[in-house]
Amino acid sequence: MVPGGRTLWLLGLTSFVFLFSAAGALAADAVILLLAWIDGRRTRPPSVSRTVPRIAALGEITEVGLDVVNPTNRRLSVLLTDDLDPSLRRVPGRDGNEAWERGVRLEIPPASVVHTRYRMRPRTRGFLAMGATHLRTRSPWGFAWRRSTVDAAHTLQVQPGIRSLLRDRSGHALRRGLRTAGSRRSRQWGDGREFESLRDYAEGDDPRIVDWKASARRQRFVVRNYEAERSQNVVLAIDAGRHMRERLGDRERVDFALAAGMMLANRAQSFGDHVGTVVFDDEIRHLSPPRRSDPAALARIFAGVETRPVEPNYPLALATLSRTFRKRSLVILFCDVIDEAVSKALVTSLARIGRAHLPLAVAIRNPALEVAATQPAADEAAVFHRAAAEELVQSRATTLQVMRQSGILVVDTPPGDALVRTLDKYVEIKERGLL
Numbered sequence: 001m002v003p004g005g006r007t008l009w010l011l012g013l014t015s016f017v018f019l020f021s022a023a024g025a026l027a028a029d030a031v032i033l034l035l036a037w038i039d040g041r042r043t044r045p046p047s048v049s050r051t052v053p054r055i056a057a058l059g060e061i062t063e064v065g066l067d068v069v070n071p072t073n074r075r076l077s078v079l080l081t082d083d084l085d086p087s088l089r090r091v092p093g094r095d096g097n098e099a100w101e102r103g104v105r106l107e108i109p110p111a112s113v114v115h116t117r118y119r120m121r122p123r124t125r126g127f128l129a130m131g132a133t134h135l136r137t138r139s140p141w142g143f144a145w146r147r148s149t150v151d152a153a154h155t156l157q158v159q160p161g162i163r164s165l166l167r168d169r170s171g172h173a174l175r176r177g178l179r180t181a182g183s184r185r186s187r188q189w190g191d192g193r194e195f196e197s198l199r200d201y202a203e204g205d206d207p208r209i210v211d212w213k214a215s216a217r218r219q220r221f222v223v224r225n226y227e228a229e230r231s232q233n234v235v236l237a238i239d240a241g242r243h244m245r246e247r248l249g250d251r252e253r254v255d256f257a258l259a260a261g262m263m264l265a266n267r268a269q270s271f272g273d274h275v276g277t278v279v280f281d282d283e284i285r286h287l288s289p290p291r292r293s294d295p296a297a298l299a300r301i302f303a304g305v306e307t308r309p310v311e312p313n314y315p316l317a318l319a320t321l322s323r324t325f326r327k328r329s330l331v332i333l334f335c336d337v338i339d340e341a342v343s344k345a346l347v348t349s350l351a352r353i354g355r356a357h358l359p360l361a362v363a364i365r366n367p368a369l370e371v372a373a374t375q376p377a378a379d380e381a382a383v384f385h386r387a388a389a390e391e392l393v394q395s396r397a398t399t400l401q402v403m404r405q406s407g408i409l410v411v412d413t414p415p416g417d418a419l420v421r422t423l424d425k426y427v428e429i430k431e432r433g434l435l
Contacts, residue, residue, distance in 0.1 A: 001040035002145040004138065007032060032143075040144035045137040046070050046078060046108060050130075050152045055299070058125045058161035058255060061091055065117045066133065070108040077138035079103035079145070080116070082152070083131030087124040103136065122158040125255055125303055130154040159299045160258035165419045197225045205432065225431065232273050232435050233290040233329035234426075235321060235357075236261045240305055241281040241312030243336045246366065248415045253364050256415040257334030258302040260362065260422040262295065264332070267423060269293045271430060276325060277301060280317040282310045287324060311342060318349040322356060330435050332360045332422070338392055343399040351406040358435050360409040360425065363400060364418050369393060409434075 003011075010032045017025035051065040070076050081103045084090070090100055099105070100118050108114045122128060133150040198214055201221035214222040238244075238261065244254035265275045274290035277298065286301060312335070321331065331353060337343040350359045372389035403410050409429075413421045429435060 001037070002136065002147060003036055004142050004144050006142045007036045007144060035141070036139075036143035039139040039141040040146050043137050043139040043144070043146040044072050045135050045146060045148040046076055048080070048133045048135065048150045048152070050082070050133060050154065052130060052154055052156065055157045055159060056122050057163060058122055058158055058259075059250065060161055060163065061119050061121050062156075063117055063119050064130075065115060068106060068108055068114045068116065070110060070112055070114075073110045074140065075110055076108045078106045078108060079136040080106055080133065082133040084120065085128040085130065085156075087126075087128055087158075088120050088122055088130070088156070091119040091121050103134075122156070123250070124252075125158045125160055125258070126306070127303060128156045128158055130156060157300065157303050159303050160255055160262055162259050162263055162419065165256070165259050165416060198222050199225055209433075232271075233276065233325060233327050234264070234268055234273050235276040235278060235290065235325055235329045235331045236265070237278045237317065237321060237331055237333040238280070238302075238305060239312045239314075239317075239333065239335040240279055240285060240307045242307075242309045243312070243338060243342075244334075245307035245309060246336075248364075248366055248368075251415070252307060253336060253366075253415065254305060254307050254334075256364055256418040257362065258305060260419040261332075261334065262298060262302060263419050264423055264426055265293045265298050266295055267426065269295075276329070278317060278321050279305055280312065280320075281308045282313045282316075284317065284320055287320065290325065290327075290329065314342070314346045314349040318353050322353045325357070328435065329357045330360060330426070330429060331357045332362060332426070334362045334364065334418075336363050336365065337396050337399045337403075343395075347399065347403050347406060347408070350403065350408045354407050358409070358429070360411065360429070361403060362411045362413065362418065362422050362425075363396075364413060364415050365396070367414050 011029060014025050014028040014032065017028055047069045049067045049069075051067070053062055056062040066080070066082075068078065068080065081100055104116065104118075106114055106116060131153060133152045135148045135150065136145040137148065138145055198211060199222070201210065201215075201223050205223050209223045211222050211224050238254065238257060240254060244252065244257065246253050248256070261277075268275050269292075273293070275293045275298070276290035277286060277288045278284065279286040279301070285305070288301070318331075318333075325331075333350065335346065337346060346361075350361060353359055369389055369392060373386060373393045375386065377383040377386050400410055400412055409425070411418075411421050411425050
């Protein structure tokens with residue numbers, strides 16, 4: 001129990017009695033404290049139940065509701081708050097969310113239920129804990145507050161946020177991805193393939209799909225479009241090492257990769273493709289074989305991905321992938337390239353698996369690094385800062401060019417566009433039959 005304002009006020013008054021009689025003042029204090037104890041013992045706290053979604057999205061607002069039930073026949077005055085993981089932040093709003101940090105005041109009529117709520121936003125992905133609910137109930141005479149705790153532990157699964165990354169982005173890839181997947185197309189020339197349409201030749205197109213008769217008529221190269229092949233393998237390889245730990249705005253780099261992987265897996269359902277997953281840093285953290293896409297299961301896996309400040313072991317990860325996935329697959333590696341030594345291992349490993357699979361590297365760059373490499377230098381320290389940034393940007397561009405020359409497909413993207421550009425490239429690979 002905690003003394004109420006009335007008890008403290010009366011104890012303050014009795015301090016004047018000490019001027020005349022110490023024994024009388026002590027007796028008065030004892031009576032006041034006894035009344036406060038009796039009053040507190042008579043207090044019956046309300047019961048509380050919390051309603052919270054099992055799943056939330058990174059960066060999206062989630063609403064939490066609490067039902068406070070008054071089991072007594074008198075009006076209750078209650079201060080209420082609850083424990084949140086440090087990565088869950090309440091969002092100020094018209095409902096007075098800011099009051100929750102010190103305790104929101106509720107007046108509950110006799111034998112009734114009061115519903116209250118607040119909004120919160122997850123700042124990190126993962127499995128975040130919501131702890132106990134804490135109450136302070138005012139006693140009938142107002143001499144004390146009775147403290148009580150309701151064990152309402154809850155684990156909130158925070159998945160990679162997709163919706164927020166799609167806002168204000170081009171819908172081109174999404175429109176392409178929504179096209180109906182057609183019948184199976186074989187990779188071998190001469191087997192049965194279902195013709196869809198003609199289009200102008202684009203750099204990188206397979207010369208075997210050039211329609212020479214149509215090209216002669218139009219006096220420019222024209223290629224045949226075929227419907228996308230079904231039931232192929234797609235492997236999502238997630239680098240969870242030190243580069244992916246870097247924060248780009250309010251998210252880690254890996255969060256953009258996971259959101260793109262989630263969206264791509266959802267689109268793979270429409271093509272009937274099988275999706276496998278590899279998560280690694282200096283060790284293999286998760287490995288699942290290709291199967292029909294299960295977005296809910298994949299979301300649970302991605303929610304638990306944790307980056308570590310270690311060098312990613314690309315040779316180990318891609319060698320394990322090559323041994324595990326025997327059927328030719330589209331291997332989409334989400335990463336970034338900066339350090340020369342790590343990049344060399346990356347290029348060598350991707351080129352090696354390119355003999356049996358189709359590798360695609362999605363490199364998520366840091367826009368702040370590009371700004372630092374181009375902004376004017378105001379002093380000597382800024383000159384060194386800019387020179388270092390320029391060197392990193394140039395090293396990255398050189399590495400990506402080497403990857404392209406080695407036959408590795410590359411998507412070089414800012415973080416906010418990673419989802420759309422990855423999906424766009426996947427659909428392009430399907431339409432061109434590169435796999």
